[in-house]
Amino acid sequence: xxxxxxxxxxxxxxxxxxxxxxxxxxxxxxxxxxxxxxxxxxxxxxxxxxxxxxxxxxxxxxxxxxxxxxxxxxxxxxxxxxxxxxxxxxxxxxxxxxxxxxxxxxxxxxxxxxxxxxxxxxxxxxxxxxxxxxxxxxxxxxxxxxxxxxxxxxxxxxxxxxxxxxxxxxxxxxxxxxxxxxxxxxxxxxxxxxxxxxxxxxxxxxxxxxxxxxxxxxxxxxxxxxxxxx
Amino acid sequence: xxxxxxxxxxxxxxxxxxxxxxxxxxxxxxxxxxxxxxxxxxxxxxxxxxxxxxxxxxxxxxxxxxxxxxxxxxxxxxxxxxxxxxxxxxxxxxxxxxxxxxxxxxxxxxxxxxxxxxxxxxxxxxxxxxxxxxxxxxxxxxxxxxxxxxxxxxxxxxxxxxxxx
Numbered sequence: 403x404x405x406x407x408x409x410x411x412x413x414x415x416x417x418x419x420x421x422x423x424x425x426x427x428x429x430x431x432x433x434x435x436x437x438x439x440x441x442x443x444x445x446x447x448x449x450x451x452x453x454x455x456x457x458x459x460x461x462x463x464x465x466x467x468x469x470x471x472x473x474x475x476x477x478x479x480x481x482x483x484x485x486x487x488x489x490x491x492x493x494x495x496x497x498x499x500x501x502x503x504x505x506x507x508x509x510x511x512x513x514x515x516x517x518x519x520x521x522x523x524x525x526x527x528x529x530x531x532x533x534x535x536x537x538x539x540x541x542x543x544x545x546x547x548x549x550x551x552x553x554x555x556x557x558x559x560x561x562x563x564x565x566x567x568x569x570x571x572x573x574x575x576x577x578x579x580x581x582x583x584x585x586x587x588x589x590x591x592x593x594x595x596x597x598x599x600x601x602x603x604x605x606x607x608x609x610x611x612x613x614x615x616x617x618x619x620x621x622x623x624x625x626x627x628x629x630x631x632x
Numbered sequence: 633x634x635x636x637x638x639x640x641x642x643x644x645x646x647x648x649x650x651x652x653x654x655x656x657x658x659x660x661x662x663x664x665x666x667x668x669x670x671x672x673x674x675x676x677x678x679x680x681x682x683x684x685x686x687x688x689x690x691x692x693x694x695x696x697x698x699x700x701x702x703x704x705x706x707x708x709x710x711x712x713x714x715x716x717x718x719x720x721x722x723x724x725x726x727x728x729x730x731x732x733x734x735x736x737x738x739x740x741x742x743x744x745x746x747x748x749x750x751x752x753x754x755x756x757x758x759x760x761x762x763x764x765x766x767x768x769x770x771x772x773x774x775x776x777x778x779x780x781x782x783x784x785x786x787x788x789x790x791x792x793x794x795x796x797x
Contacts, residue, residue, distance in 0.1 A: 408635065408653035408699055429700065436656070436695045437676050449653070451700050478689075482752075502766025503747065505677060507689040508696065 403436075404445040411450060414458075414602070418581055420450045428452050430474055431509040433501075434517040442527055443534060444518070453510070458602065461486065473512025473602055477567070478503070480511055492570035500566045512602075514567045515578070521550065521561035532558045637702040641665065642711025650699055657701055658682045658693035661708060669709035669738045673768075680767030683739040683746070684708050690746025692766075709738035712745065720787050721745050724780040732771030743767045744781045748788060755782045755789075 411417040420426060425447030429435055438444045452458070458474035461483050469485060480486055481497040497506065500514075523529040523542040530539035542550055542560050550560040571578075577588045579602045586602070635650045641661075648664060658675075661667040661684070670693060673681030677695040684693045685707040712719040721744045724730070731737045743764060753759035760781045761774070769777065 403654050406653065408697075410700075429697070431695075432697055432700065433677055433692070433695045436697065440676060449697075453700060502680065502692075503750070503763055504680060504683055504690050504692045504743065504766045505695075507746075508686075508691045 403439045404442075404447075406446055407448045409448065409450055410454070411452070412455075414455055414581060417450055417452050417455060418583065420448075422583055423448060426450055428516075430513045431476070433505050433509045434513060438518060441525060443525060458512075471511055474510045477501070477506040477509045477511060477514060481506065490570065490574070492573065493567065496566040496570050511567060514565050515571075517564055519561040520564040522546070524561065533561065635699050637699055639698075639701060639703070640705040641667070642706070642708060648698075653697065653699045655698045656694055657684070657686070657696040657698045657706070660698040661693065661706075667708050667710050670742075671735055671738055673736065673739070678768070679736070679739075680743055681736050681739040683742040683767065685742060685746055688749065690743050707742070707745075709742055712741070719745070720791075721748070721780070721784040724784040724787070725777070728776040728780040728783065729773070730776035730780040731769070731773050736767060736769045736771075740764070740767045740769065740777055744777075744784065747781065748785050753781075753785070755785045757782055760785075 409420055411420050417428070421428065427435060427444070427446035427449055429449040429451045430453045435444070435446075435449075439446070453474060455474060458472040459476075460470075460472045461475055461480060462470040463485050464470055467489070469490065471480060471486075477497050477500070481494045483494075487494040497511075497514075500506070501509065518524065519533055521531070521533070521542055523540070523545060524531045524533050527534075529541040529545075531542070532538060532540055540557070540559055543557075547560060549562075551562050575590070577590060579586065579588050581587075581602050635653060636647060637650060638645060638647045640646075646665060648660065650660075655664070658670060658672055661670050662672065670684055671681040672694065673679035675682075675694045677692045680692065682693040683690050685691075685705075686693075686696065686701065687705050688707075712722060718726075719741075721741050725737065725741060730740070743766060747753055747760070747763040750763070753763040757778050760778050764777065764781060767777075
């Protein structure tokens with residue numbers, strides 16, 4: 403792992419200002435970032451610890467039936483939240499289908515959306531990867547790629563988005579609130595647009611019309627971790 | 633750059649001056665505090681050998697920067713016994729022969745303690761297997777591990793009922 407400076411700002415605006423220095427990266431749960439740093443895939447010069455920023459760890463039901471999810475809410479806390487598991491079971495199921503209990507206890511939902519691709523060529527410094535080294539090419543296109551994108555790929559990259567959590571957010575027309583050097587704004591949940599900014603929250607909207615979707619009412623598997631024990 | 637952090641580790645407050653922010657919680661425990669019960673397996677969050685409880689929740693200590701955990705409570709395998717008495721999960725692992733080489737065992741036990749506290753697996757073996765899926769055992773002692781966690785969960789629930797009565 404490369405050497406880096408560590409800063410822990412007290413407020414969101416301080417964090418955003420600190421991230422203006424080139425070579426900075428936000429640190430929250432660290433489960434993706436530290437893994438990438440240990441592998442030499444990314445090497446930020448400065449880590450900005452946002453894991454304790456006030457107000458970003460809340461799950462707030464909204465009057466319209468939606469829910470506002472702070473970026474620093476832990477994956478496990480969101481999955482086991484009574485409102486979320488009752489009203490947004492697809493969100494709970496998606497979160498619980500990823501990683502392990504230990505990782506879900508540490509990882510944040512903001513970091514989940516901002517995690518880097520899990521493409522094996524991205525993780526291999528000896529391979530060409532436009533995401534890791536822009537302009538170097540994409541070895542995945544001619545390589546072992548049966549798990550990669552069928553839809554939405556380009557000549558530059560065929561990686562899929564790694565977040566399971568992102569899928570129900572997209573299905574629910576969630577909005578993502580971000581804050582960066584240019585201020586705060588809301589965007590539809592398109593991850594590629596919000597990478598440089600600090601993610602503040604995601605707001606999922608409950609649409610009655612979507613209630614017959616398989617996403618909304620996933621089949622309850624036996625042993626599915628979020629179904630109550632009988 | 634010196635970074636001073638204070639952690640409550642197994643009930644004892646420890647203040648450590650870190651000369652480097654790269655130190656993970658796992659390396660802090662093993663290399664600086666001589667708590668070598670927590671094991672380094674893959675060091676990448678995949679095997680679960682480094683599992684500890686951080687503020688009561690199981691995490692992979694290899695993917696946690698020590699400096700970021702300032703003020704937290706940490707429970708490791710060394711802090712699980714009450715004097716000479718084994719924790720019910722430790723006793724159940726012995727009773728069910730839930731290990732062979734033992735390298736993954738501290739992580740398995742801490743993960744099981746975390747799982748039982750989370751409460752969603754109860755004594756259903758299939759849920760226990762899912763709940764313990766973040767801990768790999770290369771000796772393949774999974775059957776004994778599952779039996780041990782199920783039994784420990786039952787004995788802890790029974791003790792709780794007795795206490796309530």
